[in-house]
Amino acid sequence: MSGTDGVEKIGQAVDDIGAYIRRQREGAEVSLRQLAKVAGISNPYLSQIERGLRKPSAEILAQIATGLRISAEALYVRAGILEPREHSPVLDALASDTELTERQKQVLTDIYESFRRGNAAETSTVTGTEDAALAVAAIDAAAQAVEAPAQRTS
Structure with a gap:
């Protein structure tokens, strides 16, 4: 794998996590403003995360997960922070x-x-x-x- 392949994979992970967060937010019928407020981040920052322009830290992902009432682990796996675990x-x-x-x-x-x-x-x-x-x-x-x-x- 070349250096550019690694950069492309990271870019894809950022896009994937942003799209996943947006889908979860929309599925929960939570507005961008509501989620940003609950997660303790700004509306523009959350919008940038959802559009794949920013890569959120593990702490921000945990706050977003709490706001969406989903598992932080699911977001960590999507973001490439954790390896997927065996299903049980x-x-x-x-x-x-x-x-x-x-x-x-x-x-x-x-x-x-x-x-x-x-x-x-x-x-x-x-x-x-x-x-x-x-x-x-x-x-x-x-x-x-x-x-x-x-x-x-x-």
Whole structure:
């Protein structure tokens, strides 16, 4: 791949992410002004992102994702920041849940993936005690993730 091929791919990623954001915004029936306000960016900047003239940072993508109530991960993959992950019905459901914060989604994803890694790494039978210890650790982590935002707001 030559240097110009890499520049072309980056340019294509910028165009793709902008078009994707516009489609998501229009599908959610949110105006450019509304999304810009929620995302904490200017109308012209959001317009430039949508037209592929600007490449947004990961932080701006997260703010836009929050404004659109979609997964920041989906935008990161579209922008070439993250590699696509293996599809899983559980992870897909978590990513699309609008009732959870991004932080809560990440904690639940981490717990789920740790269980899967643990199961894959097992060469012998897990005892009931080990299963219970994993479940308690998962519940503790989830409880801390849920309590942390509540403590910040009080």
